[in-house]
Amino acid sequence: MIIREAKEEELLTIAQAEEQIFTGSAWDLETFVYEYKENPFSAIYVAEEDGKIVAYGDLWIMFEKAQIATIGVLPAYRYKGYGKALMLYMLIEAVGQECEEMTLEVRQSNAAAISLYESLGFEKVSVRKDYYKDNHEDAWLMVKGLIG
Numbered sequence: 001m002i003i004r005e006a007k008e009e010e011l012l013t014i015a016q017a018e019e020q021i022f023t024g025s026a027w028d029l030e031t032f033v034y035e036y037k038e039n040p041f042s043a044i045y046v047a048e049e050d051g052k053i054v055a056y057g058d059l060w061i062m063f064e065k066a067q068i069a070t071i072g073v074l075p076a077y078r079y080k081g082y083g084k085a086l087m088l089y090m091l092i093e094a095v096g097q098e099c100e101e102m103t104l105e106v107r108q109s110n111a112a113a114i115s116l117y118e119s120l121g122f123e124k125v126s127v128r129k130d131y132y133k134d135n136h137e138d139a140w141l142m143v144k145g146l147i148g
Contacts, residue, residue: 001082003089006044006056011036014044014056021072024134032058035069042069045089047082055082059090066094066146068104078112087120091146100147105131105139117142 006014015029035042041062047055057071068090073083094102105128106113114124122142131139 001047001049001085003045003047003086006036006046008036010046010053011044013053014046017053017056017074018070018072020074022070025132027070043093045086045093047073047086049077049082055086057086057090059093061094061097061099064098064100066090066097066099066102068102071104083113083116084120087116091120091144095146100145102144102146104142106142107132108138108140114140114142117144120144 011032012029015027015032018026018032019028032044035058036044039060041060042058043061044056044058046053054077055071055073058069060067060069068087071083071086071090073086091102102122104117104122106117108127122144124140125143126141128139128141130136
């Protein structure tokens with residue numbers, strides 16, 4: 001497995017993966033292009049296996065705070081360590097840029113993702129009501145301290 005920054009020509013592949021993973025609430029290609037080209041706080045990373053992108057994540061670093069804006073693993077590659085490896089990579093990036101904490105939102109029904117995040121030291125701190133517009137599901141706001 002290789003984890004690295006995404007290339008511009010891979011954004012369509014990433015957007016197609018996002019659509020497959022997050023039906024109903026997926027970011028479109030235009031959003032990924034904006035994140036890549038115009039959002040000064042964004043860095044998009046990919047995990048690849050045998051030359052194929054199998055996971056991706058968009059990490060925002062805004063001064064002392066880091067946020068996982070989106071992260072996804074293709075269904076055929078879940079439960080094989082790609083999501084955890086990508087999360088660890090982005091945590092290291094955030095620590096390297098002296099971030100004090102990392103946050104993310106996750107569907108309350110996504111037990112697998114919640115378990116992964118908790119295994120990495122994230123804690124549920126509050127509820128984001130009606131966060132997902134496709135089905136009006138609430139999200140957990142999860143936070144991990146990065147200093148001390």
